[in-house]
Amino acid sequence: EVQLVQSGAEVKKPGESLKISCKGSGYSFTNYWIGWVRQMPGKGLEWMGIIYPADSNTKYSPSFQGQVTISVDKSISTAYLQWSSLKASDTAIYYCARTASYLDYWGQGTLVTVSS
Amino acid sequence: QSALTQPASVSGSPGQSITISCSGTSSDIGGYNYVSWYQQHPGKAPKLMIYDVSNRPSGVSNRFSGSKSGNTASLTISGLQAEDEADYYCSSYTSSSTVVFGGGTKLTVL
Numbered sequence: 001e002v003q004l005v006q007s008g009a010e011v012k013k014p015g016e017s018l019k020i021s022c023k024g025s026g027y028s029f030t031n032y033w034i035g036w037v038r039q040m041p042g043k044g045l046e047w048m049g050i051i052y053p054a055d056s057n058t059k060y061s062p063s064f065q066g067q068v069t070i071s072v073d074k075s076i077s078t079a080y081l082q083w084s085s086l087k088a089s090d091t092a093i094y095y096c097a098r099t100a101s102y103l104d105y106w107g108q109g110t111l112v113t114v115s116s
Numbered sequence: 117q118s119a120l121t122q123p124a125s126v127s128g129s130p131g132q133s134i135t136i137s138c139s140g141t142s143s144d145i146g147g148y149n150y151v152s153w154y155q156q157h158p159g160k161a162p163k164l165m166i167y168d169v170s171n172r173p174s175g176v177s178n179r180f181s182g183s184k185s186g187n188t189a190s191l192t193i194s195g196l197q198a199e200d201e202a203d204y205y206c207s208s209y210t211s212s213s214t215v216v217f218g219g220g221t222k223l224t225v226l
Contacts, residue, residue, distance in 0.1 A: 035215070037162075044119075044220040045154070045162065046203050061214050095161055101209055102152035102167035109161055 002026040004034075004096050004107035011113045012086050019082035020110045022096030029077035030054040035099040036070060036081050039109075040092040050099050051079060086114045120144065120206055120218035127224040133194040136221045138206030139187060144216055146187035150209035153182055153191045157202045158222075168193060182211075193223070201225040 007021040022034060035050040049060035054075045060070070072079045079096060091114050097103035121139040128134040138145065138153075145151055154162040162219045164173050166182035169189065179194045189208070193200055206218040 017156070037217075042145070044203075045156075045207075045217045047207070047215040047217055048125075050215075059213055097162075099215075101150040102164055102207075103162070104164050104167070104173065106161040 002098065003103045004098060004105055006094075006096060006107040006110045013113070013116055014088055014113075014114055015061075015085050017082070017084050018086055018112065019080050020094060020112065022079045022081075022107050023099070024079070027098070030074050033099040034072070034079040035097050035103055036068075036079075037095045037097060037103070038064075038092045039095065045095075048094075051075075053078070053079065062098045075085040086112075088114050090114050103108070118216070120208060120216055122206060122218040123206075124219070125222045125224065128193075128226055129200040130196050132196050133192060134194070134223065136191045136193075136198060136204055136206075137224070138189040138191070138208075138218050140189070140208055140216075141187055143211040144155045144187075144208040145184065147211055148209045149216050151182065151184055152207050153180075153189075154205045154207070155200075155202045156205065160175045162205065165181045196225055198225050216224065 003025045023115045030053045033050045036048040038046045048064045051058045051070045069082045093109045095109045096107040098105040153166040156162040171181045171186045181192045204221045
């Protein structure tokens with residue numbers, strides 16, 4: 001069974017750094033892109049970027065380029081999304097999803113709350 | 117890149133059919149057969165309902181169908197059921213090798 005399991009909810013202060021994770025299982029992790037999607041409170045889905053675990057090739061949405069970093073550790077089948085300096089506007093649920101020309105399996109989401 | 121354009125809301129009665137449109141450009145929907153649709157119930161992760169314009173993943177009801185004409189894609193749900201009430205999002209691959217989502221449509225089953 002394909003599963004993507006994300007790390008738990010985080011509460012951070014503005015300016016702090018954060019790295020959340022997404023662990024894949026039940027399939028060949030290195031053969032599929034992993035994407036990240038943001039959903040701000042009460043809002044729609046926003047595609048952030050993708051990474052190919054086999055070679056760490058990464059593509060970002062222009063809206064998120066330079067704002068976040070997507071990385072992967074293929075030895076433990078885990079993808080990451082990180083921020084170096086969080087802002088209140090980063091408060092959202094972040095989903096990872098296995099990605100082909102579509103996002104077929106999704107993680108359960110990680111709620112990130114940034115508040116002073 | 118701009119988000120794809122969807123109606124904010126649609127509604128229908130049980131048993132009826134509804135169609136949700138998703139409008140883009142020749143750089144996304146019109147240029148590729150890589151349109152997908154997602155269903156999201158409150159507090160849940162999105163679920164893939166249609167991929168590559170008109171294909172249904174295993175386990176998705178055949179009441180859900182997708183199509184595309186030019187720069188506009190559509191999701192049709194026939195035989196509406198109460199459980200179909202949810203938010204629906206379209207997405208498309210783009211000429212920038214990225215993906216763009218629609219703004220989402222809230223489906224209300226009356």
